[in-house]
Amino acid sequence: MILIINRYLASQIFIGLCLAAAVLLPLFSFLDLLEQLDSVGKGTYQTRDAFLYTALLLPRRFIQLTPFIALLGNVIALGRMAINLELTALRVAGVSPARISLAPLWVGVVLLLFVAILEEFVAPQFQQDAILQRAVALDKSVQLGKNLGIWTRDEHYILRIGEMVHAQKAEDIELLNFDDNGFLLTYIHAKYADILSDNLWELRGVTTKTFTGEQIDSVSADSMSWKSFLNPKNVATLTKPPESLAPSELFQHVSFLNATGQETDAHALTLWRKIGGALTTIAMLLLPIPIVLRFTRTGFGSKLVSAALIGIGIYLLDQIIANVGLLWHLNPLLIGIFPGLTLIVLSSFWLLRTP
Numbered sequence: 001m002i003l004i005i006n007r008y009l010a011s012q013i014f015i016g017l018c019l020a021a022a023v024l025l026p027l028f029s030f031l032d033l034l035e036q037l038d039s040v041g042k043g044t045y046q047t048r049d050a051f052l053y054t055a056l057l058l059p060r061r062f063i064q065l066t067p068f069i070a071l072l073g074n075v076i077a078l079g080r081m082a083i084n085l086e087l088t089a090l091r092v093a094g095v096s097p098a099r100i101s102l103a104p105l106w107v108g109v110v111l112l113l114f115v116a117i118l119e120e121f122v123a124p125q126f127q128q129d130a131i132l133q134r135a136v137a138l139d140k141s142v143q144l145g146k147n148l149g150i151w152t153r154d155e156h157y158i159l160r161i162g163e164m165v166h167a168q169k170a171e172d173i174e175l176l177n178f179d180d181n182g183f184l185l186t187y188i189h190a191k192y193a194d195i196l197s198d199n200l201w202e203l204r205g206v207t208t209k210t211f212t213g214e215q216i217d218s219v220s221a222d223s224m225s226w227k228s229f230l231n232p233k234n235v236a237t238l239t240k241p242p243e244s245l246a247p248s249e250l251f252q253h254v255s256f257l258n259a260t261g262q263e264t265d266a267h268a269l270t271l272w273r274k275i276g277g278a279l280t281t282i283a284m285l286l287l288p289i290p291i292v293l294r295f296t297r298t299g300f301g302s303k304l305v306s307a308a309l310i311g312i313g314i315y316l317l318d319q320i321i322a323n324v325g326l327l328w329h330l331n332p333l334l335i336g337i338f339p340g341l342t343l344i345v346l347s348s349f350w351l352l353r354t355p
Contacts, residue, residue, distance in 0.1 A: 005095065009077075009103030013285075017111065020069045028061055029054050036134075045137040056130035059123035060244075066115050067277060070313045071284035074104055075307040079300045087293065097289055097354045104285040110254030112278050119274060124246040131244065150238050154229040154260040156180075164239050167232055168195045173203060175226070186210050188226075195235060203225045229260065234308070242270040250274075265332055268313040269322060272336020279340025280314070286347035290354040314343070 036050035062069075081087045090100065111228040156179070162172025173190040191205030206224050210217045230238075237245065237253045245253065248269040257264040287310065292303060318339045325335030 002099070005090065006103045006106070009100065010107050012077040012081060013107045014072055016075075016080075017073035017107065019076050020071075020073035021065075024065050024069055024072065025058070025062060028065060029058060032057055032061070039134075039138065039354050043138040043174055045134070046203070049134065049137045053130045053134050056126045056133075058126075059118045060127045063115055063119055063123055063277070066111065067284045068315070069242045070108065070111065070281045071288060071307050071311050072304070073237055074288040075292065075303050078288055079303045082292055083300060091293075097293055097351050100293075101286055101289055101351060104289070105282070108282055108285045111282060115278070115281075120246045120248060124244055124249070127244040128240060152230065152234075152238060152260070153262065157229060158232070159228075161235075163236075164235065165192075167236050169193070170195065170235070184211050188224075190224075193226075195228075195232055199228045200233050208322055242267045245270070247271060248273055253345070265326055265329060268332035269326060272333050272338075273322060276337040276340040279337055279344060280318070281340075282312075283343030283347045284314075284341060286351055287313040290347075290350045293354050314339070 002166055033050060033054045036053050037047070039045050040047055040050055045279075052060035078087065087100075089179075150164070152161075156177060158176040158178070160174040161170045162174075164170050169192060171192040173188075173193050175186075175188040175190075176184060177186040177188070186205070187209040189207045192272055193204065194202040196202060199325050202227055203224050204222065206221045208219045208221070210219070233252070234256055237256075242250065245267075250267055252266050254264050254271060257267065288303075288307065291306065295303070321335055321339055324330070325332070
């Protein structure tokens, strides 16, 4: 009997999630499209490019909306059941709110598995393709990483890459070599570099300045080899926005930044916020249950409005916490998962207190 009830609840919640996604995803995609249409006519950017950009962002937008799809979808499902007195029948039959919550949680597990696949294998590549095709259309000369002025370092070197032409070629390279005491030993400028295997860079059009005491020696060469502390994957990651990276790429890049003594807050926070998003989704699946059960006499429209207001409030609070955390250099792990964990605790407490 309980198995039948759980299956029925799960099916209704799945339908609710589909309805919520069918409302939210087109709405936010339409807003993305309107923003892109403002750029039509610049460079070679045309209406079809705006539609393509919006389409490529759909997986990322779905991931970002998942907690709110969970909230709205669960309210839709439980609200419809309340209107049909199905929830009342379940309560009369002795089904507790905690038992009712099992079905949303099982659906949530399936939803999060789907989101994890999108997050790791689909959304990053689609988003990066969208960014690149838009940049190329707006300016034909734009390539991946152009004019970014990428700076990175390890214990003895500071490296600036003026422009990444593609994954195996960089232009306008500056390399500063320091000794253990932090004194500058050499400054190298190269017009471009071919990035080969085994972290080997072949620098072309090289000017080397060596600092010895008060003397500066300058030497020019057609080419020279340099064993870089960056592998091709590190270089590619440096040119991409943190939010466009897959969780595995973020983890590897945070490890690289830690190993080379660089600032990790932005990338680490992005990684933990992806994990925190899963916790928020679980909380959003639990939160509607006490709302619907406690306010059974409230109209269906009122429940939807309440869910929308709760979702907006949680989104704004999450953004504030993330920005304050970055500003004050708070622990990224704590900032990333704190909102989701707090919501789970509050939702569970409210659920258990629901008669």
